[in-house]
Amino acid sequence: MTVTVENADGIQVVALEGRLDSMNASSVEGQLNGLVTADLNRIVVDMAKLDYISSAGLRLILVMAKQVKQVGGKLVLCGMQSHIREVFEISGFLSILTVVETRADALTAVA
Template sequence: MTIATERSGDVLVLLPQGRLDSNNAAAVESEILAHVTAGTNRIVVDFSGLDYISSAGLRVVLVVAKRLKQAGGALVLCRLPAHIREVFEISGFLSILKSADTREDALAAVSA
């Protein structure tokens, strides 16, 4: 799994590619939380390149969302492929996390 990063103003855009599962969840969590610890408090995650997410991956998303909320920031998910969206829907995460269809909409939502 790789995570490319981009900046849009003061918003960090993460672009995970591959599989987010128990094999790499701890490393991914550490990598993202390092950005939060360094002062980033608004993050958009573009899931268009993600092939698979497990419960361990869902936990990473939840931990990051909670940490950002504590820091007065926000997390918005976007461009979820249908099979990834289904995992988030079944888990109930889409009822507690913000999501958008496009990156532009996600950037607007995280800045609101």
């Protein structure tokens, strides 16, 4: 699992690559811990290279969304492959999270 974080004009872009599962979710959570602050509260999670997500990965996304909401920010997910999108749909997360197709759409949505 590779996690890349970059700042794009005050927006934190988190790119996930590989498998997000119970084996690495706590490690990823540790990497992202402290990412959300009152000043840095606009987050894009780019999932274009995410191959697999388990319930532990879904929990991590939900925790991040709650942190962002608590500081009055916005979280947008983008670039989901069809099988990842299906997991989010089955879990009901598509109805509670903002999901767009591309990184450019996500950056516009949080701006």
